[in-house]
Amino acid sequence: MSIDRIQAIKQRLQTLKPHSLEIIDDSDQHVGHASAGGAGHFTVRIASESFNGKTRIRQHQMVYACLQDMMPEHIHALSIHTETVD
Known part of the structure; x- marks a missing residue:
């Protein structure tokens, strides 16, 4: 299921036209967390021209907006690392 989730995340983030995109499944580091209820923990590293001129908070909001239907x-849990592209 993790591979499917990673592919679903990648697909949704394509709307930001990423220059680079890395998704890491960190779920194994959180085994036993009762509140997770089977949902995964992920790290997203994404660089996109869409982020140029935007605050870090706005960049993260853009990522969350793409993934809202998965949460x-x-x-x-989602750890987000965004970068602009020159």
Whole structure:
């Protein structure tokens, strides 16, 4: 299921036209967390021209907006690292 979730995350983030995109499943580091309820923990590293001129908070909001339909059912926790592209 993790591979499916990673592919779903990648697909949704394509709307930001990423220059680079890395998704890491960190779920194994959080085994036993009762509140997760089977949803995953992920790290997203994304660079996009879409972020140029935007605050870090706005960049993160853009990522969350792309993944909103996956939370909290498929994504329990998300660590986001954004970069602009020159």
